[in-house]
Amino acid sequence: MTKQPSDVEIAQAHTLEPIADIAAKAGIPEAALMPYGTNKAKVDITKIGDLSQAKGKVVLVTGVSPTPAGEGKSTTLIGLTDALANLGHNAIVALREPSLGPVMGIKGGAAGGGYSQIVPMEDINLHFTGDFHAITAANNTLAAMIDNHIHQGNQLGIDPRRVTWHRCLDVNDRALRTVVTGLGGPAHGVPAQTGFTITAASEIMAILGLATDLEDLRKRLGDITVGYTYDQKPVTARELNAEGALTALMRDALHPNLVQTLGGTPAFVHGGPFANIAHGCNTLLATKTAQLFGDIVLTEAGFGADLGGEKFMDIKARFGDLDVAGAVVVATIRSQKYNGGQAREDLTTENLKALRKGVVNLERHVENLRKFGVQPVVALNNFWSDTDAEREFMRDWAKDFGVALEFSDVWAKGGAGATDLAKALLENLSEGTSKQLYDPAQGVEASIETIATEIYRAERVEYSSKALKDLKYIKDNGWDNFPVVISKTQYSFSDDPAQLGAPEGHVLHVRELQTRTGAGFVVVLTGDVMTMPGLPKVPSANNIDVDKDGVISGLF
Numbered sequence: 001m002t003k004q005p006s007d008v009e010i011a012q013a014h015t016l017e018p019i020a021d022i023a024a025k026a027g028i029p030e031a032a033l034m035p036y037g038t039n040k041a042k043v044d045i046t047k048i049g050d051l052s053q054a055k056g057k058v059v060l061v062t063g064v065s066p067t068p069a070g071e072g073k074s075t076t077l078i079g080l081t082d083a084l085a086n087l088g089h090n091a092i093v094a095l096r097e098p099s100l101g102p103v104m105g106i107k108g109g110a111a112g113g114g115y116s117q118i119v120p121m122e123d124i125n126l127h128f129t130g131d132f133h134a135i136t137a138a139n140n141t142l143a144a145m146i147d148n149h150i151h152q153g154n155q156l157g158i159d160p161r162r163v164t165w166h167r168c169l170d171v172n173d174r175a176l177r178t179v180v181t182g183l184g185g186p187a188h189g190v191p192a193q194t195g196f197t198i199t200a201a202s203e204i205m206a207i208l209g210l211a212t213d214l215e216d217l218r219k220r221l222g223d224i225t226v227g228y229t230y231d232q233k234p235v236t237a238r239e240l241n242a243e244g245a246l247t248a249l250m251r252d253a254l255h256p257n258l259v260q261t262l263g264g265t266p267a268f269v270h271g272g273p274f275a276n277i278a279h280g281c282n283t284l285l286a287t288k289t290a291q292l293f294g295d296i297v298l299t300e301a302g303f304g305a306d307l308g309g310e311k312f313m314d315i316k317a318r319f320g321d322l323d324v325a326g327a328v329v330v331a332t333i334r335s336q337k338y339n340g341g342q343a344r345e346d347l348t349t350e351n352l353k354a355l356r357k358g359v360v361n362l363e364r365h366v367e368n369l370r371k372f373g374v375q376p377v378v379a380l381n382n383f384w385s386d387t388d389a390e391r392e393f394m395r396d397w398a399k400d401f402g403v404a405l406e407f408s409d410v411w412a413k414g415g416a417g418a419t420d421l422a423k424a425l426l427e428n429l430s431e432g433t434s435k436q437l438y439d440p441a442q443g444v445e446a447s448i449e450t451i452a453t454e455i456y457r458a459e460r461v462e463y464s465s466k467a468l469k470d471l472k473y474i475k476d477n478g479w480d481n482f483p484v485v486i487s488k489t490q491y492s493f494s495d496d497p498a499q500l501g502a503p504e505g506h507v508l509h510v511r512e513l514q515t516r517t518g519a520g521f522v523v524v525l526t527g528d529v530m531t532m533p534g535l536p537k538v539p540s541a542n543n544i545d546v547d548k549d550g551v552i553s554g555l556f
Contacts, residue, residue: 079410174534275302
């Protein structure tokens with residue numbers, strides 16, 4: 001029996017087209033390319049024309065509630081884009097950049113899988129074009145300037161106990177979650193308890209994701225709230241005169257990165273904010289640039305449609321004035337059996353009872369997307385353990401529920417494995433019908449209530465005493481018209497990860513609210529949020545190596 005090659009082996013066996021040829025295929029002018037070697041480049045947004053004229057149709061690729069077995073959302077998106085290209089469309093991928101922490105931690109590489117990948121996958125998964133390093137440098141420069149201001153006399157009266165800005169690092173390192181800085185005596189600063197987040201959790205990452213040009217980037221960086229004074233007044237990066245240095249560090253990172261799929265389709269890979277405490281999408285600039293040159297742009301949002309999908313529609317699409325023409329919900333038979341109560345270790349066993357019980361999870365996500373004015377298509381990723389009876393059940397369910405469903409084999413076949421899915425998507429595209437779920441002008445509390453009842457199907461929202469104080473502070477500072485990012489478990493529609501399927505009538509417990517004045521949204525915390533992950537007992541880093549010829553192995 002022939003051994004199936006690993007993702008990195010498949011990618012390394014592929015001959016990449018020169019990035020100049022990929023750009024020409026999309027219609028991107030050569031003068032706009034900022035090459036990083038021969039296989040990747042940045043695209044200078046000042047040399048490509050007016051982004052307000054971007055007309056390509058945007059398709060959101062999202063998924064069901066994530067399960068431990070994985071659903072293959074990015075893999076599906078990449079293969080589906082190749083399938084659309086095979087049908088004659090100028091289709092373009094727009095994805096987030098992988099964070100180095102999860103690559104070395106529990107997740108491994110994040111550039112698709114099998115014969116549906118973006119390449120060069122080693123570069124994309126590791127340092128790429130240095131965007132994450134730029135964000136890390138900008139984030140930590142701001143942290144140093146805060147500490148220096150306090151050390152040098154503290155003219156603004158910043159309370160060291162109320163500095164909210166943490167340092168960051170793109171490495172999973174639990175030992176840095178809580179640290180004390182400024183030890184060693186007066187010459188070494190003012191002692192303070194602080195911590196590190198992973199770079200993807202930095203507000204500067206979210207700002208990069210939403211900035212529309214260099215001046216907007218500068219304004220947003222200046223608007224960052226870094227802490228509070230002794231009389232509880234917010235202090236911004238602008239008051240520290242930091243926005244110029246931060247913009248200089250972020251200048252080149254603002255330009256989208258261009259690579260390619262294994263099928264030779266252009267792919268923008270840019271930005272990577274968390275889908276829990278931020279909006280979880282690739283940059284608005286990458287999507288707009290893809291729209292300017294492609295007729296169909298496939299982009300994704302983190303986790304399921306209740307988290308990343310909602311934030312894509314209510315945050316990214318709102319800020320970018322995007323008309324979303326369609327959506328794809330990626331699911332598996334395994335995921336629906338899991339939501340129906342089947343144990344993870346038993347998911348390869350046929351179980352129509354669990355499938356029938358668990359498919360309500362997929363139903364709920366489809367229903368929710370329809371509330372945004374789009375008609376979703378279901379992509380059901382094939383697995384070797386799926387039985388004919390289970391596939392037939394899913395076909396009958398889709399017919400009864402009134403949703404297009406096609407099976408996907410992109411992992412094994414690349415774009416050729418998604419031809420029927422591509423045709424179904426094309427038949428369900430629309431224009432001018434997408435909308436947001438709520439109006440931020442109604443206030444933060446009302447926006448939370450809308451999402452909780454309409455998307456999560458909660459009966460009510462319950463606030464802790466801390467959250468109620470936060471709400472008052474938000475109103476007092478004029479932030480009550482910001483859109484909201486609700487941070488909750490990705491595994492359930494409720495805030496309890498054990499409630500699988502499609503729970504309703506539950507209570508959403510809000511424990512704290514944090515305002516991201518640079519990004520322009522309020523983060524609503526419903527549970528413990530880990531912004532600096534740790535490594536597992538056996539991290540993916542243990543499997544990564546380099547041979548004598550410099551060839552990397554073990555990335556996935």
